[in-house]
Amino acid sequence: MKVGKVTSILLALLSCVSWLLATDQTNESLRFSRPTVKGIVLTAEPLQVHKLYKDEQYEFAYCGQSDFAPCDRDSPPSLFVKDRVRERWILVTDLSTENARLGKSFVHNGGDESDFRGFENSDYAHLPIKIRGTKMLPDRITFDQKNGLYRLDFNYQLNLSITLSYFWLSKTDLDTVQ
Numbered sequence: 001m002k003v004g005k006v007t008s009i010l011l012a013l014l015s016c017v018s019w020l021l022a023t024d025q026t027n028e029s030l031r032f033s034r035p036t037v038k039g040i041v042l043t044a045e046p047l048q049v050h051k052l053y054k055d056e057q058y059e060f061a062y063c064g065q066s067d068f069a070p071c072d073r074d075s076p077p078s079l080f081v082k083d084r085v086r087e088r089w090i091l092v093t094d095l096s097t098e099n100a101r102l103g104k105s106f107v108h109n110g111g112d113e114s115d116f117r118g119f120e121n122s123d124y125a126h127l128p129i130k131i132r133g134t135k136m137l138p139d140r141i142t143f144d145q146k147n148g149l150y151r152l153d154f155n156y157q158l159n160l161s162i163t164l165s166y167f168w169l170s171k172t173d174l175d176t177v178q
Helices: 002-023 171-176
Strands: 037-039 051-056 058-063 078-085 089-096 125-127 129-131 134-136 140-144 149-154 165-170
Touching: 037 171, 051 140, 089 165, 129 171, 165 171
Parallel strands: none
Antiparallel strands: 037 089, 051 058, 058 078, 078 089, 089 125, 129 134, 140 149, 149 165
């Protein structure tokens, strides 16, 4: 009986350590061979957006991530970035899969679109990301000051390291979106 308790405690500790490593990774040697983002500069400010992250230079916002944040009927869920320096809005269309962490589904049904691993052989993931018929946008964004990179987390709120996926977005690449 004591062995079972010890095993349970060790598994719980390993799970916690795994989660911390997955969520707090800041890789000082991240290099990119292609732009980390593709997007479209909008001619007008998007309506009904909800702020996700904001710093001195950029503000990330979304619409349509859930029933509580709908876009208009004709628009899919969308991720927007307000360039506060250049006074413009960008619709983010694609994120580079280079250096991305592509999480697994804990209910894997074997199909290519059952989890983020379906993007392993793709250069970019198109937004909104479609997983098992669900359209997804990031649920958390953080900024790595040292590397000038935003980390866009998907499935972060599930609090399961196996499902966490994230993509890197360079400030420099956002500056050059046209």
